[in-house]
Structures are given as C-alpha cells and as structure tokens.
Amino acid sequence: METISFTSLGKITIKTVRNYILDEKLSPQDKIYLHPDNYDDLILEHRKTYSKPAQKPYYLISVLLDTSKNVLVAFNTIHVKKNKNKTPRLTQIELEEQEKESEYSSALDEIFYRCGWCGNVVESDGSLLNDDIREYKISLLRKYENELSVYKVHGDCCPHESDD
C-alpha cells in the first residue's frame, strides 16, 4: 500500500529536507518528489556545500529525491510516497539505529576543512560557512572526528595571520 502526502516546508534546503526525513522517520523505501526548481536548487546547494557534484539518483540519508513526471508537485512542497508494504514497521530503537547509520555514512561522504590558525570549521577555500552548515559540520566532527577527512586551510576568520 502506498500513501501520498504533501507538506509545505517553506524554503526547501538540504537541511529542511534532511530534518523532514528524520522527523517523519522516512525509510529507504519511501520516495520524495519535488518541484523541478526545488530539485535543481538542492543539487546546486549540494555542490556548493560539499564542493562536489551531487550523484544522481540523488539520495539524502538514504531516501530517494526526485522530480515526478506523473504528479505535479507545487513549488516549496514535499511530496512523499510512502511505501508501507515493503517495510515492516520498525521499532523506535531500530529507527534510531538507522538514523545513526545514515548520519554516519553521510558524515563519511563529507570533507571537512579547518582553519589552521584557530581551528574554525570553514569552506575548502577558507571562506566562512553559514551558521546552519557550520553547526551541522561541528556536530558531525564532535561525534566522528577520528574517522573523518579533515584538512587544514587558511581561514578567512584569521586574515592577519601570515603563512610565511
């Protein structure tokens, strides 16, 4: 059995979709459909945020994101196709395990850059991250620091330090 639901999220970003997936406990059998413009924006945001192109098909914490040829999805709306058939209902503990695993695997996919002077988490070119992304990256670094790729760069936070 499939159920379909629409939710308006305001502005659709990687973070709002990620939170939505976690809040709604979507499973890998579920699918998210987006308006083509929202989809393109996410792909663009992914490239800016992670400094590498998004892989297609595009998955966010193991849920497939796509545009739909059959259904008209309104702008800034998330359209979820839940597949209840294939997934036995997971227990709360299993869901938490699944979230941890998917968070962990998305953490491993990311590359982290720290300012070599003050340790601030920054972009690959040393420019400053927006607060949401910075907090998200810091929380991942706290949990998995030893397993992640972290590179040192000269951060814009320390403009007066000299490399010589």
Ligand SMILES: [Zn+2]
């Ligand atoms: Zn710095």
